[in-house]
Structure formats: structure tokens, C-alpha cells
Amino acid sequence: MPCPVTDFSAAFDPLDLSDPFPLLARARREQPVFYSPAINYWVVTRYADVKAIFRDHDSYTAANTITPIVPFSAAVRKMLADGDYSPEPVLSNNLPPSHSRIRAFVNRLFTPRRMRSFRPAIHEIAARGVRRIRERAPVDIVSALTYEYPAYVLFHVLGVPEADVPRVKAWAGNRITLYYGRPGADEQIALTRDLVPFWRYVVGLVAEKNRKPQDDLTSDLIRMRAGDDSRLTLNEIASCMITLLVAGHETTTAQINNALLHLLRERAHWERLCAAPETVPQALEEMMRYDPSVCAWRRRTAKASRINGVDIPADADLLLMLNAANRDEAVFPEPDEIISARNNLRDHLAFGYGIHYCVGAPLARLEMAILLEALTRQLPGMRLLPGQKIEYTRNISFRGPVSLRVTW
Ligand code: HEM
Known part of the structure; x- marks a missing residue:
């Protein structure tokens, strides 16, 4: 086996998302699979390898x-146990056959037909958001619109009260730092304090929908369960909900935010879109390829394997870029x-595979x-304010500018 510690191993900081592209382009050409001692993961950069995995x-x-990059301390584990924090693997980190059973139910929530039924409400939410910022230029469009939209x-689609958006957003942000960032010991404890109320909130929500189902996706899941634990348990539904709520x-x-940044930075793209708004879906697809917000995702080897000529042991962690x-x-x-006119626009891996x-x-x-x-x-007159520094939070998976100052 070649020495796993290489030039790229030393240079690659998996949590620094400020400008990952130049180093990754070099790695893709010169050493498409390399080891990152910073997090003890093998990093995979080529399309064919990522897709095959x-x-x-x-x-x-x-x-x-959903494994924390920094393992939970004994103090954190005790806080979670004392708080009855008990989400179980249902979707993202679950394996067949349990994953297949649960996924089949959740697939039925997100059908194109069901999504179309929400179209008028989503238009109204977008119109309301744009109305709120119209007279306020210049603004940070992230805090004024895209953070909450x-x-x-x-x-709306899950049937969760709108008044709860601010606290659920805060809980979800903390959960990301806890699992995908590198918090110190004290910060880990502080972040965990939020996890228990988040879980209790979700359990309460599911209990409420179970008592009184309504016209929303959470209630749909409860209806599919039909009171039968062999189909889905209430704890599995709560675990799905906490996943969806992040x-x-x-x-x-x-x-x-990534799309707005690039379209406004190379403003000819923005102007073309304003002239032909019906091409927005293609532009968005290209933005997902160009700068996917889930910039890296994870897998674990079930057995020893060889990826692009590199031997990887069993139970090794992979970071798929x-x-x-x-x-x-x-x-x-x-x-x-x-x-945006690529003929293979939708072949990107921004949604996984x-x-x-x-x-x-x-x-x-x-x-x-x-x-x-x-x-x-x-x-249509929107443009970026010049001279601003675009910043990203430190974590391994979620990339998007923290703020974006624009005017029009
Ligand atoms: C632009 C927005 C989004 C991006 C870039 C994105 C990206 C991803 C990626 C990369 C995965 C992992 C796929 C894999 O492991 O192969 C994933 C899984 C998942 N996403 Fe999204 N996602 C987005 C929006 C959403 C939304 C709006 C929801 C829910 C309403 C959602 C719910 C999920 C769930 C539940 C999974 C796990 C699925 C499973 O393991 O079966 N995502 N997403």
C-alpha cells in the first residue's frame, strides 16, 4: 500500500470551504484518491469513482x-441519554432493508403531483419574501430572505407552525456544527444543549399530528403508518422529521446563495436570466453542478476495496467530493x-446518486x-456590493456564503 500521507494530505483542510476548487482540480488530475489525516478519511475526487461508490x-x-467528525465526549453522551435523545437511522445513515422500507414511504410524500399541489403556496411565500425586501436595498439578502425562505x-409542506421557523433554524444550524464541524469540548456541550429540545419538539409534533392529522406531509406519513408499527413506528417518523427539518x-x-453569488458575480448570466426567466431551471441545474451546497458527502467501506488504484481497508471512511x-x-x-446549455446538465452529483x-x-x-x-x-437591477468578503462556515459538507450584500 502506498504511503497514505502525501502532498495533498497535508495541504487539504476539509473544513475550509472558502476556495476548495484549485486544490481539488489538481488532486483530481494528479492523485484522485488521497488520505486526509486531519479527519482520518480517504478523499475521492473523480466523477466516475464517486458515482461508482x-x-x-x-x-x-x-x-x-451523520457521524460527528469530533466524537461525542462522555459528558455529551450522558446529556443525550438523560434527555431521552433517541433518533434512529431511518434515511441518510440507514442501510437496506430498513432503509428501503422507510424510503418507500417517504418517496410517496415527494411525488411530482404532491409537489405541484404546493406550488401556489410556494409562490405566495416567495412573493411575500421579495415584497419584504423590495424597498430595503442595500440588504444582506441571506439574512433578509434566503436564510428563512x-x-x-x-x-408549510410538513405542517409545522410558521412561528417556529427561527428556533428550528437555530437548532438545525447548531446540529450541523455539532456533526459536521469541529467544535471544542465546551462548544460541543453548548451545542448539545440545543439537541435535546430539538428532539423533544419533533416528538411532540409527531404526537400532535398522530392525534389530529391534517393536510400535510407529516400527517401523510402518519396515515401511511395506519397505526401499524411493522410498517413504521412513531419513533421512526420522528427520526424522519428531525432529518427533514435539517x-x-x-x-x-x-x-x-451559491447561485446568486455566481450569477451576480458574472453578471452577464444574471442579465440573460432576467431577459428569459423561463430558463431559470436550467441555470439552477448548472449552478448545482458548478457549486453544490452539499459539497462533500460520506460513505464507509464494508470490505477492503481498491478505488482508482488505491487500496482502502475495510471500515474506512470516505469523503466523496x-x-x-x-x-x-x-x-x-x-x-x-x-x-447552462450543457447537454448533460442533470448528470451532476449534487443530489447524490x-x-x-x-x-x-x-x-x-x-x-x-x-x-x-x-x-x-x-x-432585475440586482447586483453585488463591491469589496465584500465572502465567508463560509467551517464544516466538511455544507457550503454557501454566510452573507451576500446586494443592492438594486
Ligand atoms: C438544493 C438543495 C439540496 C441539496 C443540494 C441536497 C443534497 C443531498 C445529498 C447530496 C444527499 C445525499 C445523497 C446520497 O447519499 O446519495 C441528500 C439526501 C437527502 N436529502 Fe437532500 N438536498 C437538498 C434539499 C433537500 C430537501 C428540500 C429535502 C427535504 C425536504 C432533502 C432531504 C433529504 C433526505 C431526507 C436525504 C436522505 C435520503 C436517503 O438517504 O434516502 N434534501 N440530499
Whole structure:
């Protein structure tokens, strides 16, 4: 086995998301699979390798996708046990056959038909958001609009009270730092204090919907359960809900922000969109390829394997660089250019691939397109304020600017 510690191993900081592309492009060419001692993961950068790993879910499991990068301390484990914190693997980090059973139910929530039924409400949420900022330029469009917009949409479809958006957003953000960042011992304890109330909130929500089902996706799941634990347990439904209440808005917020940043930075793209708002879906697809908000995702080897000539032991953790795979020149010619007319636009891996492919993709596509179209129609003069520093939070998976100052 070659020495795992290489040039790339030393240079790669998996939590620094400020400008990962140049180093990843070099790695993709020179050493497409390398070891990162910073987190004890093997890093995979080529499109074909990442896709093959996603496809082969027996050899590469999703068991580690919600594993904290910094293992929980004894104090944190005690806090969670004392607080009855008991989400179980249901979707992201679950394996077949349990994953297949639960996923079959959740798939039925996100059908195109069901998504279409939410279209008028999403239009209204987007219009309300744009109305609120119209007279306020210049603004930080993240704090003024895109931070909360996907949460309002998600809460509407899941049947969660809108008044709870601020606290659930805060809980979800902390959960990301806890699992995907590198908190110190005290910070880990502080972040965990939020996890227990978040879980209790979700358990309470499911109990409430169980008592009184309504016209929303949470109630749909309860109806599918039909009171039968062999189909789904209430704890499994609560575990799905806490997953959705993180995965269903942080990702979309960051993806809208990435799209706005690049379209406004190379403003000819923005102007073309304003002239032809019906091309927003293609532009968004290209933005997901160019700068995916889930920039890296994880898998674990079920047995010893060889990836692009590198021997990897069993039970090893892999970091699949979706942002590097999406810029693989073998699949996307001129990968560093924004080209919304690509003939393989939807081949990107921003939503993953295979049995864990993002179940919320239809909702994400719909809500992003509705908002971007509203912005191009109503604020076509939007531009970035010059001289601002674009900052990203330190974590391994979720990339999107923390703030974006714009005017019009
Ligand atoms: C632009 C926005 C989004 C991006 C970039 C994104 C990306 C991803 C990625 C990369 C995965 C992992 C796929 C894999 O392991 O193969 C995933 C899974 C998942 N996503 Fe999304 N996602 C987005 C929006 C959403 C939304 C809106 C929801 C829910 C309403 C959602 C719910 C989920 C769930 C539950 C999973 C786990 C699925 C499973 O393991 O079966 N995501 N997403």
C-alpha cells in the first residue's frame, strides 16, 4: 500500500470551504484518491469513482453520514441519554432493508403531483419574501430572505407552525456544527444543549399530528403508518422529521446563495436570466453542478476495496467530493465555466446518486426556481456590493456564503 500521507494530505483542510476548487482540480488530475489525516478519511475526487461508490451500496455503506467528525465526549453522551435523545437511522445513515422500507414511504410524500399541489403556496411565500425586501436595498439578502425562505416552504409542506421557523433554524444550524464541524469540548456541550429540545419538539409534533392529522406531509406519513408499527413506528417518523427539518432547508438556503453569488458575480448570466426567466431551471441545474451546497458527502467501506488504484481497508471512511466530481473534465467539458446549455446538465452529483438520492430534490428544484424567477422578474437591477468578503462556515459538507450584500 502506498504511503497514505502525501502532498495533498497535508495541504487539504476539509473544513475550509472558502476556495476548495484549485486544490481539488489538481488532486483530481494528479492523485484522485488521497488520505486526509486531519479527519482520518480517504478523499475521492473523480466523477466516475464517486458515482461508482454511490451505486455500490453493498460495498460502500451510508452508515457514517451523520457521524460527528469530533466524537461525542462522555459528558455529551450522558446529556443525550438523560434527555431521552433517541433518533434512529431511518434515511441518510440507514442501510437496506430498513432503509428501503422507510424510503418507500417517504418517496410517496415527494411525488411530482404532491409537489405541484404546493406550488401556489410556494409562490405566495416567495412573493411575500421579495415584497419584504423590495424597498430595503442595500440588504444582506441571506439574512433578509434566503436564510428563512426554504424553512417557510418546508414548514408549510410538513405542517409545522410558521412561528417556529427561527428556533428550528437555530437548532438545525447548531446540529450541523455539532456533526459536521469541529467544535471544542465546551462548544460541543453548548451545542448539545440545543439537541435535546430539538428532539423533544419533533416528538411532540409527531404526537400532535398522530392525534389530529391534517393536510400535510407529516400527517401523510402518519396515515401511511395506519397505526401499524411493522410498517413504521412513531419513533421512526420522528427520526424522519428531525432529518427533514435539517436536510430540507440548510441545503436549499446555501444552494440559492451559491447561485446568486455566481450569477451576480458574472453578471452577464444574471442579465440573460432576467431577459428569459423561463430558463431559470436550467441555470439552477448548472449552478448545482458548478457549486453544490452539499459539497462533500460520506460513505464507509464494508470490505477492503481498491478505488482508482488505491487500496482502502475495510471500515474506512470516505469523503466523496461532490464539488470536485461535478467539475470533472471527463464528464463536463470546460468545467470551470458556467454553461447552462450543457447537454448533460442533470448528470451532476449534487443530489447524490443511487438508493440515497436526495428525496427532497423535487421540492428543492421547485422552490429554488420559484424564488429565482421572482427575483429576476422583480429585481432585475440586482447586483453585488463591491469589496465584500465572502465567508463560509467551517464544516466538511455544507457550503454557501454566510452573507451576500446586494443592492438594486
Ligand atoms: C438544493 C438543495 C439540496 C441539496 C443540494 C441536497 C443534497 C443531498 C445529498 C447530496 C444527499 C445525499 C445523497 C446520497 O447519499 O446519495 C441528500 C439526501 C437527502 N436529502 Fe437532500 N438536498 C437538498 C434539499 C433537500 C430537501 C428540500 C429535502 C427535504 C425536504 C432533502 C432531504 C433529504 C433526505 C431526507 C436525504 C436522505 C435520503 C436517503 O438517504 O434516502 N434534501 N440530499
